[in-house]
Amino acid sequence: MATRDTGTEQLIKDTAKRVFFAEGRLHATTQDIADAAGVNRTLVNYYFRSKDSLIKQVYEDGMNDLSARLMQVMETDRPFKEKIEDFIDVFMADSMEYPYQETFLITEMNTRGNIYHKDNMSEKVEMFSRQIQAEMDAGRLEKMNPIHFSINMFSMLIYPLIMKPMYKQFYNLDEDQFNKLMLERKEMTCNMLFKM
Structure with a gap:
């Protein structure tokens, strides 16, 4: 069983928080968040499955x-x-x-x-x-x-x-x-x- 990289997961969540809370980009896409985090969008989907799931965690x-x-x-x-x-x-x-x-x-x-x-x-x-x-x-x-x-x-x-x-x-x-x-x-x- 593969081990999750919690550092990358946290980076994505922290980046989403910055994008939504600090920059006010409430309509940012998963691609916007991936780009801001410097990761591939596939990783956002891997850790959070969907934008809704990521938003729920950030919320x-x-x-x-x-x-x-x-x-x-x-x-x-x-x-x-x-x-x-x-x-x-x-x-x-x-x-x-x-x-x-x-x-x-x-x-x-x-x-x-x-x-x-x-x-x-x-x-x-x-x-x-x-x-x-x-x-x-x-x-x-x-x-x-x-x-x-x-x-x-x-x-x-x-x-x-x-x-x-x-x-x-x-x-x-x-x-x-x-x-x-x-x-x-x-x-x-x-x-x-x-x-x-």
Whole structure:
């Protein structure tokens, strides 16, 4: 029985992740991915059988990465505001490296339905909502449905990245100027979330 070259398999998956998440080429073909990885397209088909199978693997990895970021903020014992600031730092760093990850994940959810199920995710989200509610009850956050706090936080972080090509064109920004703007968003986002 032949041994699989997991290094090549991982190279293909990492390349697909870069093509989809970093470059935003959501319609890239298996040939595009093979070319970017420097391998023959036959190897992509050997390891993943089809583009759909490769996309599913990249999707699951992306959702696992997103879940890990969420767990980082939900499970730490730090004060809530510091926890959110740390989360924004991690999220912004990841999003600057992979600005189209969320676009890819949402596109796949809309195309295939919710094909990702993390067993204990709902209880973690519920725990985070209770923490938000406790901050509101203590008067450290404006009172609202805790879901709105989460939606506001993610909207302020994700929307500018999704709109990046348009903002760069509208405001005549190069990559460095846009990245500088995104780095300025941490303090702005915290100020908006914690205004009282």
